[in-house]
Amino acid sequence: MSDQQISNNSGGLLLRLQPGDREHLGDALRRLMAHGSILGLEPAQTDLYHWSYQNRPWLDEMAALLDLKLHWEHADRTVQAVPQSSAFLLKLKLDATLVLLTLWYEFDTAIRDRGETPPVRLTAQQLNDSLAAKFEPLKKFQPSPTRLREILSLAQRKNLLRFTPNDAPERSIIEVLPTLKRIIPFQNIEEWNKNAERYLTAAKETAESATPAIDDEGDKDE
Secondary structure, eight states, X not given: OOHHHHHHHTTOSGGGSOHHHHHHHHHHHHHHHHHSEEETTSGGGHHXXXXXXXXXXXXXXXXHHTTEEEEEEGGGTEEEEEESSGGGOOOOOHHHHHHHHXXXXXXXXXXXXXXXXXXXXXXXXXXXXXXXXXXXXGGGGXXXXXXXXXXXXXXXXXXXXXXXXXXXXXXXXXXXXXXXXXXXXXXXXXXXXXXXXXXXXXXXXXXXXXXXXXXOTTOOXX
């Protein structure tokens, strides 16, 4: 490329945007990278969501450069970034993976079987009971109250749920958001069951062989 060509391109594409648009675009990308989504029903994010929705082509194109696919749900005022490669996936410990799998199940059954509308609300005690029932052979991996709070706080930072702690940990409130269903994209409960069975089978094989560790390769927040 010649010096003249470099000079002609030195303005850059982003510099052609109005200052306000550049600022909003940067804010939107930073929030998507840090939290995974923009929740327009949250008062602090309403203006940013509406700007993003009005300028979808810009945001879609910039996200694609980062290997992120944006999912737009205007009815819920939500735009969510879903990684298309492993670069932005988080590797979770087994206990965190089991918690998210259980929350996925609780969300799915509440919406599909009981006709509830998001967010799906449950207490930490209800989550623990469901976790113990579904993954009884993995009981030793059930998180302590302190560890559970860490897991739920991480999920809240990633806009997968809202978490309201309580002085009595078992009474803490969890509100599961639809974003969890996209970051753990099972098509149906049968697919969930197959994935859960993988962990249960690994636990059984571990017990039989007296091997202390369970292979949790591939676990992710997504």
